[in-house]
Amino acid sequence: MVGDSLPNEGHLAKKFGVSVGTIRKAIEGLETNGLVKRIQGRGTYVAGIGSHVLRQKFVRLRGDDDGDMRLSYDLISIERVPTPSDVAQAAGWNPKVELLKVVQLVRFGGAGFGREVSHLPLARLPNFEKHMTFGQDLYPLLADYGIIVTSARERLSLTSSSRDIMEDLGAQEGGSILRLTRVAYCMEKTPVEHRVSHYLADGFNYDIEID
Secondary structure (H helix, E strand, O other), X not given: OOOOEOOOHHHHXXXXXOOHHHHXXXXXXXXXXXXXXXXXXXXXXXXXXXXXXXXXXXXXXXEOOOOEOOEEEEEEEEEEEEOOHHHHHHHOOOOOOEEEEEEEEEEEOOEEEEEEEEEEEHHHOOOHHHHOOOOOOHHHHHHOOOOOEEEEEEEEEEEEOOHHHHHHHOOOOOOEEEEEEEEEEEOOOOEEEEEEEEEEOOOEEEOOOOO
């Protein structure tokens, strides 16, 4: 399950009858392919099958050379909250139910690059807080609950930076940042995420395909 920790390398080597070096190389390969995430001092965690497929489809950020940007995530907070009125209106959710609010810092090249605030339907995600133990792309984790994101509606705009966002990003206040609002839908055309993201506006493009 996404978020579960792997046994230590010595235990795995003994279980499979191979050397610790072989296990280490295997884990490095899994990490390169986005299937596990190693956190210094904490261990190695399952990051989700199909991560690359979902990332390619829904992470549309591209570098100035049009190449994929290798992003990483730090989990800032996850909590249960009442449904904000604007989120209820945008996603068509009942304003009287609780949602999960997930706030993540997005990094590129190790530096803070963006902040994403997602609201998710709590009723469909039992024990989600226990499974999301580190920052990561949300959609592979939702897939473990049988929620496959297939489409999204987005709105892009430029806005002035705010102090709290720039503090999270470790950047100077001032200038413009890109605001991206998304409502994501699963195969049943049911909304499963409302997300508001802010990204530093320099050094990247947002790739959109019209099919």
